[in-house]
Amino acid sequence: TVVTQEPSLTVSPGGTVTLTCASSTGAVTSGYYPNWFQQKPGQAPRALIYNTSNKHSWTPARFSGSLLGGKAALTLSGVQPEDEAEYYCLLYYGGAVVFGGGTKLTVL
Amino acid sequence: EVQLLESGGGLVQPGGSLRLSCAASGLTFSSHAMSWVRQAPTKGLEWVSAISTGGDRTYYADSVKGRFTISRDNSRNTLYLQVDGLRADDTAVYYCASGILKYYYVMDVWGQGTTVTVSS
Numbered sequence: 001t002v003v004t005q006e007p008s009l010t011v012s013p014g015g016t017v018t019l020t021c022a023s024s025t026g027a028v029t030s031g032y033y034p035n036w037f038q039q040k041p042g043q044a045p046r047a048l049i050y051n052t053s054n055k056h057s058w059t060p061a062r063f064s065g066s067l068l069g070g071k072a073a074l075t076l077s078g079v080q081p082e083d084e085a086e087y088y089c090l091l092y093y094g095g096a097v098v099f100g101g102g103t104k105l106t107v108l
Numbered sequence: 109e110v111q112l113l114e115s116g117g118g119l120v121q122p123g124g125s126l127r128l129s130c131a132a133s134g135l136t137f138s139s140h141a142m143s144w145v146r147q148a149p150t151k152g153l154e155w156v157s158a159i160s161t162g163g164d165r166t167y168y169a170d171s172v173k174g175r176f177t178i179s180r181d182n183s184r185n186t187l188y189l190q191v192d193g194l195r196a197d198d199t200a201v202y203y204c205a206s207g208i209l210k211y212y213y214v215m216d217v218w219g220q221g222t223t224v225t226v227s228s
Contacts, residue, residue, distance in 0.1 A: 019145075033213055036155070044203055044221055045153065050214045088153050092213035095167055097143070097155040 001025060003091050005100035010108055011077045011079045016086035020071040021089030027070035028091065035090040037063055038083075039102075045088065049074060081107050117222030122217045124194050128146050128222055130187040130207040131203030138182040141212035144189045146200035147221075155212075156202070157189065158212035167212070172198075194226045 001026040011017040021034060028034060036049040047056050049065035052072065062078045072089055084107040089100040116128040125219045130142070144156040157178040166178050177190040187204050203224050205215040 014121070033211075035214060037215075039153075041182055044218045046218070047216045050216070051206065086152075090153075090155070090215070097158070097167075097213050098143075099153040099155060102152045102160065 001041060001093055001096070001098050003089060003098045003100040005078045005087075005089060005103045006105045007101070008106065010106045011076070013079060013107055015079050016075065016077045017079060017105065019070070019074045019076075019087055019089075020068065021073070021091065021100050022071045023029055024092055025093075029069065032072070032091040033063065034067075034092070036063075036072075036074045036089070037059065037088045039086045040084075048087075058104055075087070078104075079107055109146060110206065112206060112217060112219035114202065114204055114219045114222035117202065117224045119225045119227065121228050122195060123225055124226070125190070125192045126194070128189040128191065128202055128224070130189075130198075130219055132185045132187065134193075134208065135206065135217075137185040139209060141207035141210050142178075142180060142187045143207065143212050143215060144178060145203045145205055145215075145218075146198075146224075147203070148197070148200040151200075158207075159187070160212070161210050169209055183209075191224070194224070196226050198224060199226045200224060209213045 004022045035046040039045040053065040113131045143158040175193040201221040203221045205218045208214040
């Protein structure tokens with residue numbers, strides 16, 4: 001099983017960007033319990049979104065999760081310079097957990 | 109504040125063993141499923157293993173099945189990962205992560221990681 005994310009994306013400050021997460025097994029549904037994580041260099045990952053669209057108490061409002069075209073999606077609206085980071089999705093396969101390869105988001 | 113603190117990493121020869129620990133505080137440890145996730149140098153995240161709240165159910169990635177053993181001691185608020193038969197490709201930072209209650213696949217809080225280096 002392979003979970004695929006865009007290797008890299010670039011967005012301007014204040015802009016909007018959508019990252020996606022696809023499964024080699026077919027369309028991603030809520031039953032895969034998609035999670036999204038942010039990781040900055042030298043730091044541990046930080047959880048952002050769980051169960052497709054639920055935010056943790058510390059998740060900034062500009063981050064949102066959804067299902068889009070058979071994929072899980074993470075949308076950042078009003079991007080800030082500090083959002084530059086690697087973003088990982090996670091999908092649950094009824095026992096096993098698989099992370100996507102990560103998307104390096106550059107804010108430029 | 110929930111905190112997870114990993115320890116036990118180090119330099120080990122191929123074929124060697126280590127026991128990694130994750131000490132938890134600020135949460136009712138026995139109510140949370142737990143996971144181990146690793147990250148090889150310059151690579152992405154890889155889920156390694158998970159354990160249920162009571163420790164009676166365990167789950168493993170195919171890459172570590174038969175070599176790694178996850179366990180927990182709820183009286184000590186500590187998660188463990190026994191890693192045996194280490195190979196060079198096990199070199200990574202190993203993170204523990206708490207699940208939201210019994211759902212190990214919903215990871216909320218992560219530790220800072222402990223580094224395992226497998227080399228002769």
